[in-house]
Amino acid sequence: MEEKKLDVKSLVGFGLIALILIWMIYNQTEQEESKNSEKDKQEHIDKITDETIPEEGTTSLTEVDSTVSDSVNAENLKSSLGAFAYSASLPSAKGGVTELENELLDLKIANKGGYISSATLKNFEQFRKGSNQRVELIKDNNADFNLQFQTKDNRILNTRDLYFEPEFTKEGENQVLTMRLKAGAQQYLEYRYVLKPKDYMLDFSIRTQGLSKVVNTSKPMDLEWQLKAYRNEKSVTYENRYTDMVYEYEDGKDDDLGQGSTEAEKAEDVTYIAYKQHFFASILLTDTPFKTADLTSENLVKDEEIDTVFTKNFTAKVPLEFKGGELSYNMNWYYGPSDYEILYNYDRNLDEIMPLGWGIFGWINRFIFIPLFGALSSFLPYGIAIILFTILVRLVMSPVTYKSYLSQAKMKVIRPEINELNEKYKKDPMKKQQETMKLYNKAGVSPMAGCLPALMQIPVFYALFQFFPSYFDLRQKSFLWATDLSSYDSIIHLPFYIPFYGNHVSIFPILASVAIFFYMKMTTGDQSMAQPQQEGMPDMSKIMKVMIYISPLMMLIFFNNYASGLSLYYFISNLITIGIMFVIKNYIVKEEKVHAMVQQNKEKPKKQNKFQKKMQEMMEQAQEQQERQQKKNK
Structure with missing residues (x-):
C-alpha cells in the first residue's frame, strides 16, 4: 500500500516537471519569433533607407528606429519625401533590376533611380586578347542619370535616390519596360524603355501624370547625365x-x-x-x-x-520644361x-x-573612300583590301604625279638660262623678273605647275589620315604580325617609356619611314635643280637635303602609336610612288625629250592670257616708274 502511494506522488511530480518544461519551451519560442519579427522589420526599413542620403541642399530620408510602429515609420518617410513616401512603401523599394536583352545589347535597369545601370555590347570584346571580356559601356556605377526637381512644399529631390516601380510587357517583338516613381496610385513620374530586336537604339520617354499638385511646375526639372x-x-x-x-x-x-x-x-x-x-x-x-x-x-x-x-x-545638364503642368519628352x-x-x-x-574631316575632306571619305574600301573588304581580307585600296588610290593620282614631275623636269632644263638672267640683271630686280616671266612664257613653263599637283594631293592625304583611325571594321582585324589594324602593331615592348615615341616598337611605321627616305632621296635632287635660287631667299637645296632625314624620323615617331592600317597604307603608297617615279623618270619623261619639248615651245608664237597680259603690263608700268625715279634722282 505504501509503494502505491509513492508511485502516485512520483507521477504527480513528473507531471509538474513536464508542464514547467512545456511552458519554458513555449515562452522561448515566442521570444524567438518576436526577435525574428523585429529583425525582419529592421531589414525592410534598412532597404528603404539604404543609400538615400542625398547631396547638400537636398532632402534625405529620416533614420527609423526599429522599435517604433509602422505608422511612425510612415510619418518619418513622409516628413523626408513628402508625397513620394508612397514610392518607398512599395515592394520595388527593396531594390533589384530588370533586364532587357536582344541580339546586340544586354541592358539592366535599376529600380533605384530607374536608369540604365549596365549596358553590354554582346558582339564586341575589349582589347585584352583571349579574355572574352565584352565591351561594357556602363558598369560598376560609372554612369549616372538623374532628374532633380522641387516639390510644392520646397523639398529638393533626386530620382537617383528614389525607387521606381517596374512593369515589363511586350508589344509584338518589342520589349517594353515602364518605370514609375509614384506619389500616389495615379500620380507618378514615368520612364518608358522600348527595346526592339537587332537594334542598338532604344525608344525612351519621360512623362508625368497628376504631379501638378505635388511638384513645383514653375521650375523645370534638371536632367543630369x-x-x-x-x-x-x-x-x-x-x-x-x-x-x-x-x-x-x-x-x-x-x-x-x-x-x-x-x-x-x-x-x-x-x-x-x-x-x-x-x-x-x-x-x-x-x-x-x-x-x-x-x-x-x-x-x-x-x-x-x-x-x-x-x-x-x-x-x-539640361532643363526639362513643363507644359500644362506636365512633363512629356520623347527621346532615344x-x-x-x-x-x-x-x-x-x-x-x-x-x-x-565620326571625325571624317570637314568640307572636302569629309566628302572624299563619305562618298569615295568608305564605299570603295567597304566594297573591297566585303570579299578580301582587310590587310589585302588596304593594299589593293592603296594601289587604286595611287593609280588615280598618278596623272597628278606625272604633271608634277614634268613641270620639275622643264624647270630643270631652263635653269641655266634663268641663272644667266639672274647674273645679267642682278642689279635690276624688276627687269630680271620681267625677263624671267618672258622666258617662262616662251618655253611653255609655269613655276606654279609643280606646286598645284602637290596641293591637289593634300585633300586626299588628309582624308586618308582621318579615314583609317575612324573606320570601325578595322577594329581587332589582323594582318601579318599586326593583331589589330585599328591600333599599333607592337612586336617589342620596351621596359621603359620614350617621350613622344612610347614603350613599344612598331614595324609598319619603320617600313613606311624607310620608304619615305628613299622616295625623298630620289626626288629631292630634281626638285632642288628645278627651283632656281632667289636672291635674298634661303637655299632650298640645302633645306631639302636636311628634310630627307627629318621627315622619315618625324613619321617614325608620330606613327608609332597610330593605327597600323594607316602605316601600312603609307608604306605601300610610298613603294608605289617610288615605282611610278622610276617609270616616269626613265621611260616617259626623259631629259632629252623634255629639252626638245622646251625648244619646240620657244619656236611657237605665244599668246598671253588675260592674267599674263595684265601681269606683264603691271610689271612694265613698274619698270617705267622706276626708270623715271632714277632719272629724277640723277
Missing part, C-alpha cells in the same frame, strides 16, 4: 585622342568639346548629345530640343602609364559601335560624330 568612359582599346593614348563629346544644335549644326584638360560649353536647342569613345558611343537623342545644355568634358588620362582605366568624364538612347554605316542609316545625323 554623367559617364566616365571606360578604356576599351589597346592604346589608351590613341583611344583618348578620339574620345570626345559631340552634340547637335540649332537645326542640324554639330560641334564637339575638344581635347583639352577640361572643356565646357553651353549650347542651345540641342537635339542630341553623344559621348563618343574611339569605337563606341552612348547617345541621348530628343524629339523636343533641349532649350539649353551645359556640357563638360574632363580628360582623365593625366599620365598614360598610370591612368589606364578611364579616358574621359562627360557630364551634361543609342548604345553601340561608332560605325559610320550604322549611324548613317538611322537618318538622325549621327554620322556627324
